[in-house]
Amino acid sequence: MTTLSLTGVGKSFGRVEVLRDVSLTVPAGTRTAVVGASGSGKSTLLRLIAGFERADAGTIALGPATLADAGRFVPAHRRGIGYVAQDGALFPHLTVEQNVRFGLPRRLRSSARVREVMELASLDAALAGRYPHQLSGGQQQRVALARALAPQPSVVLLDEPFSALDTGLREQTRQAVIDALEASGVTTVLVTHDHDEALSFGGQIAVIAAGRLVQSGSPAAVFDNPASTEIAAFLGAAIVLPASPSSGGADCALGRVEVRHDRTGGAAGARLLIRPAQLALSAANGTHNAVVEDVRPRGSHAELLLRTAGAAPVLIPLRVPAHEGSAYRAGMPVSVTVTGGGVLYPAD
């Protein structure tokens, strides 16, 4: 359990700059999810940490030990960093037990340790003799984790480990993996393109876009106060309305909304970020600030499309429980109230 720290890390492939000036600290024993769209450079970041690639700039350190900087490069096999690939990358010619035992030092190659980590990864001991192609996708991922954890690495890196799994299996496997990581207390970095996965993974989330680390912090803090509307939209459904700030609040098409965080820096003209969950909808009695444009029943819920009233109408998609949805019809004026305030950004 050691703190992993990256300072000013950069990497190019030929003329393509993949990562630029990335600094990130993963405190000992914590979990960090690096989230970004595909092609954002997040997998490369992981490969730099693992030692599969050399960074062009910056420093990567594990506790007091420098793994890589301008003059130093510790090769992958001396880093003591575990790695779990997208599809597990189990050795197809070895059994589960042989896979798990693969990285153990000779003196520790007892079946006791193998059983221990298999148990940690919620793997049935009966699977020990099977070959990878005889396992389900979820089992393969858990074997891959057990294999990475077996030599007790100081850091474990997970590269999109759940993306190849079916939806149901994904949730179940993810929980098993988080439990195992929790129990082993290992410092962990997860790379994913799935914001829900990132937000629910652990203590820290780091958002990466176009090769740059654009924001990091606790999942709650980042979700509450995204550094930009793009990050906000990446982390979940977002409604962005033109707004004009006025003493502690902002006026927008839905009326006056309290400002939770002001990121305008005093610039004139602004946009307000709110989340759909903050909206409450009721049939208009007298005044209305929006009109129902369309209603689409979806079984468990209904999707409404609202058009704000006023000079510059904005379309807002909104999801309501099915029984509420049936109360609305296209063309119906409605009253929308916003609770909990919004985040104010400068205009484009």
Added chain:
Amino acid sequence: MTRRRSRAVLAAGLAASVLGLTACSDDAETDPVAAASDDTLVVYNAQHEQLTEEWAEAFTEETGIEVVLRNGNDSELGNQLVQEGDDSRADVFLTENSPAISLVENAGLLAPVDQATLDQVPEQYRPASGLWTGIAARSTVFVYNPDELTEAELPASIMDLADPSWQGRWGGAPGGADFQAIVSAILDLEGPDATSAWLDGMKDNATVYQNNIATMKAVNAGEVPGGIIYHYYWFRDQDGTKENSGNTELHFFGNQDPGAFVSVSGGGVLASSENQDAAQQFLAFLTGTTGQEILGTGYSMEYPVASGVAANPALPALDSLQAPAVDPSNLNSVEVTDLMTDAGLL
């Protein structure tokens, strides 16, 4: 013995070539012949393998000198020796017919044959140059199927076979050195124009076979009425199963006709050989009594030409064949292949 050694050497060569693909310019490791003991005699053999093997075994038994054969046919090995030049690893060259050895002689690659060896061979069976010697002789014959051809229909001269009346009625193996030697005799006796015309006639008339045996087999099977071959193929088969000649007869042209051509098989020592003594011994052995008796009594059925050894009693006497007088040194293989290539036979 020879075989075991060459196998071991081959294995060594393979190991060397496999272990280091770059170690290729190292002669000693990759070349089985060079690595074989120095006194092993390398014979480029265009004679029948079986005959030369009989010779080689008897020679090794007598002298203890091992012999390794590179088999091919006259023109191939003759041209190969010319292209190899002084780099050749051959010590001795044995042919079925004289043109190929003349080719090598004319390239200046042959060493004079020991006088004692030459003295064993009558003058008409060796060139005046003394650079090679005859070791055996064979006669051109027309093999025919009596069911298809009556005696009266037989060609009086080999030149008749170019006549349109013979279209589709005879066969031969123009790709083989034997046939090419016969053509060289025609060239020597009749001149280039007549030869060229005859080859054009052959192109129209003859069915082409892979070799003499295939020609005889086809005549025997009635696929074609007659064919030009050498005598010994027929006598060997008659002596054995008669499977490929049982239904056939031989017609000797006689009359000093080009078709009565008796071809001399040659043997010579390469000037570049580092085994001159052994090579000369080998030629002396071939033309000596033991070597010639193998021809007279063995499977070969070719005519002995030296040391007064008699031919197999089944054969008509060599001097009864009325062969045309042809100086073996005059036979030109290059011009023959050119003419045959022009005629579209090659």
Added chain:
Amino acid sequence: MTVTSVRTPRSSPPSIALIVVAAVLAAVLLVPLGYVVSVVADVGWGTLEPLIFRPRVGELLVNTVLLVVLGVPLTVLLGVGGAWLVERTTLPGRRFWAIVLVAPLAIPAFVSSYGWASAVPSIHGLSGGLLVAVLAYYPLVYLPALATLRGLDPALEESARSLGLGSWAVFARVVLPQLRLAILGGGLIVALHLLAEYGAFAFIRFDTFTTAIVVQYQSTFAGPAAGALGVVLSVLCLTLLVGEAAARGRARYARVGSGAVRAAVPVRLGTLTAPALLALTALGAAAVGVPLASVVRWLAHGSSWSQPELPSALTQTVLLAGGGAIAAMLVALPLAWLTARHPGPLARLLEGSSYVAASLPAIIVALALVTVTLRVLPGLYQTAFTVVLAYVMIFLPRALVPLRAGIAQAPVALEEMARSLGYPPLLARLRVTVPLLVPSLAAGAALAGLGAANELTATLLLAPTGTRTLATQFWSQASAIDYPAAAPYAVALILLSVPAVALMYAQSRRWGAR
């Protein structure tokens, strides 16, 4: 588990050493092509023109072109028809017939020709050549067709049926177009074999460029006339190669979506069952029955087994072919590694040159090596090394194809994983990649080695003095019409081929199942 989908952000550039090794190998592989070009340059067009534009070359061209133009469609007909019958119909005993149909591959074409010629002595010319060659080579279309049919998603055929197409229309409009790659690829290989075959045609008096080159070689050694014919033959081969690539275009057929392939519902043959069985029986009898019966008949001849040369020929064949197999793997490894691990323009260039080299017939390879070793590298002239080199040039694709598939199965991600588990790079390769490559190394070596064991044409020209292989011994006995003496060699050649054919058959089933 689909390891192949492991992402690597970018393929890392290959090491300089690997590039140099691969480039040197590719240059060596291109020696035969260089020879052809140099014949034109050296001898000069003035000498070549009369040698090329003469009636004899016209005859050979007609023979050779007719052979390809008639032979390839016939092999496609037999290959695709046979594959469809055993894979997609209710034919009784489909597993049995599936194996019978591949069996002719185990009989070298020149042995099959010997069998036919001794059974039906009058067989000759174009019709004879076609008969022997089509029977010997149709499995080269049958195998890829079988693999493709096996891998085809039956959903496509079901969709076509639901759109109102009948069985035959489905075959013609859905199945056949998907077989295009198999037909083109198999057809190309058949065509190249037809152009390269010597023994089978020489035996039954059918003249092609290859047989004529051998005759010229025997008459003049490596002279300009042989070179001139070689130029024309090489142009034919390269034309075929380019033509196939153009016809193939960018076509790639793949199953859309995941989910396992279901077995297709077989087509009911009904009243056609009896004719189909009859046709397959006739095919099997002609392609396997006749040659085997001839061999057995001559074996029974008594004198047959007193072949003192047999053990030594067997040993020398095993040594030479074994050397060829190992050398082919050593050459294939860097080339396959480069194309699988570092795809790019360089890899494509090297791969392309290896295919161009392999498309040239054995006779050209042999002529080139005779000429080059004699004139440039006399130290290699008439050595086992040169024979082994020829085998590498001729059989390299047999080694390359399984090896490349094997390397693709062992992605770099697995090595990285081993490194992250504490293994230094070389040890990681040794513990992970090498064990994964063993089956494909073995398959490639077996296919190349067994091909080499049956090789006749190049061996005839290149074998060191005193060396005889099974194939050259067979050839020398068979062309002297000593059929009984040739029979044991024929048996040995067939027995040597069986494992290679079993391997190819297993491979086609596996590819199909993927």
